[in-house]
Amino acid sequence: KADFELATKRKSKMGGTQTELPAITTLIKSKMVCAQCGRKMGRINKWRSREKWVCPNSCKVDMYYGDKELLGVTLAVLNQAIQSPGMLATVSSSREYEPTLEITRQEKEIERMMEQTGIEFGVISKMALQCVVRKYECCPYDKSLALTEALMEKFSSMPMLSELDNNLVRTTIKRISINRDGTLTVEFINGAEITSQYRKENTNE
Secondary structure (H helix, E strand, O other), rough: OOOHHHHHHHHHHHHHHOOOHHHHHHHHHEEEEEOHHHHHHHEEEEEEOEEEEEEOOOOOOOOOOOOHHHHHHHHHHHHHHHHHHHHHOOOOOOOOOOOOHHHHHHHHHHHHHOOOOOOHHHHHHHHHHHHHHHHHHHHHHHHHHHHHHHHHHHHOOOOOOOOOHHHHHHHHHEEEEEOOOOOOEEOOOOOOOOOOOOOOOOOOO
């Protein structure tokens, strides 16, 4: 909070002029969160010799990022995914088919009706169709599996990146978190997470 107040005072002295951010920086900003509290990260346009990304709740981290470091680490994580697409795999949360009590009762009713004589086939057929529909609705569907296959196919066919691609970031990354130890975690749209190996040995610069 103190950082934001200081930045506001400096901005007032300078007449409040705002510099338009590059498209990729604006895009990254929309996905940046603090891993400790979940709040959207804020960006101070000018802090000493460069910009600074900070948490609005003043959560402390072992290092502070400027735009160059932030974009560079994000690029490194994406290149990790390109080099090893298997890192995008997730543990499926799918469960096996479990019929509801209503489906179980209906199945028994159909069996009972089939054992009886004099019941029209159309009645049994209609009830069986209803039972099939209920079974289908009861079946689990894990959307992340389809997303994982699409992501792995996309990244496995890509060359290593020399700079961030706006469309790739927009369509594949869900969230970027800055952790307490200064590392950065990229969460992809399927829920897979890759944490950077980059850590800087300073605390406040």
